[in-house]
Amino acid sequence: MKLSNKLTLTRVLFAPVFLIIYFIPIWIKAESISPTNMHKSMDLTIFADKFAAISLCVLIPLLIFAEFTDFLDGYFARKNNEVSDFGKLFDPFADVILHLTTFTCLLKSYDFSAVTYYTPIIVLVLIMIREYSQNFLRMIAVKKGIAIGARKGGKFKTVMYVVTEFFALFLELLVRLNLWHKVPFYELKIVSIVLFVICVICAYASFIDYLVHFGKVLKENS
Numbered sequence: 315m316k317l318s319n320k321l322t323l324t325r326v327l328f329a330p331v332f333l334i335i336y337f338i339p340i341w342i343k344a345e346s347i348s349p350t351n352m353h354k355s356m357d358l359t360i361f362a363d364k365f366a367a368i369s370l371c372v373l374i375p376l377l378i379f380a381e382f383t384d385f386l387d388g389y390f391a392r393k394n395n396e397v398s399d400f401g402k403l404f405d406p407f408a409d410v411i412l413h414l415t416t417f418t419c420l421l422k423s424y425d426f427s428a429v430t431y432y433t434p435i436i437v438l439v440l441i442m443i444r445e446y447s448q449n450f451l452r453m454i455a456v457k458k459g460i461a462i463g464a465r466k467g468g469k470f471k472t473v474m475y476v477v478t479e480f481f482a483l484f485l486e487l488l489v490r491l492n493l494w495h496k497v498p499f500y501e502l503k504i505v506s507i508v509l510f511v512i513c514v515i516c517a518y519a520s521f522i523d524y525l526v527h528f529g530k531v532l533k534e535n536s
Contacts, residue, residue: 342358377416421435441517
C-alpha cells in the first residue's frame with residue numbers, strides 16, 4: 315500500500331479506537347450505579363472518574379495526529395506522485411468515518427449533571443444524510459469513470475467539522491476534569507451548538523456545489 319493511503323487508513327482504524335476509549339468511562343460509571351453492583355459502586359466510580367480524565371487527555375492528542383494525516387496523505391501523494399482515483403475516494407471516506415464517529419461520541423457526556431450531549435441529534439442525522447448522499451454520488455461517478463475529488467467547499471466543510479469536534483471535546487475535557495463549573499460553561503455550550511449548525515450549513519452548501527458540477531452524472535444514469 316502506498317504511503318499516502320497508509321496515512322489515510324490511519325483515520326479509519328483510529329475511529330473505533332476513539333469510540334471505545336471515549337465510552338469506556340461512561341460504561342463503567344453506568345455499571346457503578348447498577349443495583350447489582352452497589353457493594354462496589356464507590357470503587358467503580360472512583361476508577362471511572364480517573365479514567366474519564368485520562369481518556370480524553372490521551373484521545374485529543376491522538377485525534378490531532380489523526381486529523382493531521384489528512385494533510386500528510388495529500389502532501390505525500392503529490393510529493394511521491396501517488397495521486398490516484400482510489401486515493402481521491404479513500405481520503406473523503408476516511409474523513410467521513412472519523413468525523414461521524416467523533417460526532418456520535420459527542421452525543422453523550424460523562425457527567426449528565428453538567429451536560430447531557432454536545433451534538434444535537436438532528437444535526438447528526440442531517441450530516442449523515444448529506445455524507446451518505448455524497449458517497450452515493452461518488453459511486454455513480456465511479457461507474458462513469460469519474461473520480462470526484464474534494465472541492466474547496468468540501469474542504470472548508472471538513473475544517474468546520476474539525477473545529478467543532480475539538481471545541482466540543484474541549485468542553486467534555488472540562489467536564490471530565492471537573493473544571494466545567496469554573497468557566498461560563500453553558501455559554502460555551504451554546505457556542506458549540508452554533509458551530510454544529512454551521513457544520514450543517516457548510517455540509518449542504520458544499521453538497522449543492524458538488525451537484526452543480528457533477529449533477530449531470532446523476533442525470534445520465536437516472
